[in-house]
Amino acid sequence: MSELTKVAGITRQAYYKWLKHEPTKYEIEESEILQLIKQLENEHKQSVGYDKMTRLIKLSHQIPYTVNKKRVIRIMKDHSIKADYRQPTHKRIQAQQTYEAENILNRQFDQTAANQVWVTDTTELNYGIRLNKVRLHVVLDLYGQYPVSWLITPTETAEGVVQV
Incomplete structure (x- = not known):
């Protein structure tokens, strides 16, 4: 012993x-x-x-x-007893059709007259203490580089760009 x-x-x-x-x-x-x-x-x-x-x-x-x-x-x-939580699934909308046009400009951004070429851009902006997010969709005229139209949406969707 x-x-x-x-x-x-x-x-x-x-x-x-x-x-x-x-x-x-x-x-x-x-x-x-x-x-x-x-x-x-x-x-x-x-x-x-x-x-x-x-x-x-x-x-x-x-x-x-x-x-x-x-x-x-x-x-x-x-005794290593833990709850087995299932993660909630997010019901997301399926990806919509993307709009892509052919490259007509070939990086020729200098235009001679107004309303010949419009381009669009989307920017994400943060604001507030909790850093809330919004998306700014803008349509620009390349001649004067001024906004023709703009729209603010809470989510990033192609529909927001199309609405502009």
């Missing part, structure tokens, strides 16, 4: 003390709570966090003593 305790790195006295150890009231409560948590986890398909778990334990009336949230958090953390 003394060779095994040396290999384990403990004293013989500690081994015999552990061998005859009887669980305390607190340890018995912990094991009861853990069993109930595992039962509730299986019933709810591993989708319960510590807050809801605390409420479910209180509603079950299977444990005669009160169990607070901190205790549930600690027990779930010690």
Whole structure:
């Protein structure tokens, strides 16, 4: 026996003390709570966090003593019990048809008369403390480089450019 305790790195006295150890009231409560948590986890398909778990334990009336949230958090953390949350899916609109014209200008941006060539551009602008975003869609006349039309939209869509 003394060779095994040396290999384990403990004293013989500690081994015999552990061998005859009887669980305390607190340890018995912990094991009861853990069993109930595992039962509730299986019933709810591993989708319960510590807050809801605390409420479910209180509603079950299977444990005669009160169990607070901190205790549930600690027990779930010690036994690696986590809620399996599904991430919400975003319902996004499918990509619309893009409008792309052929390159007629060939980088000849100097124009001789007004209203011969118009170009469009979209710029994202941030404003406010929370950095809200809007999109500024502008149609420019290349002759004088002044805006012919403009539109501000909350989202970036091709429809906003087409409306301008």
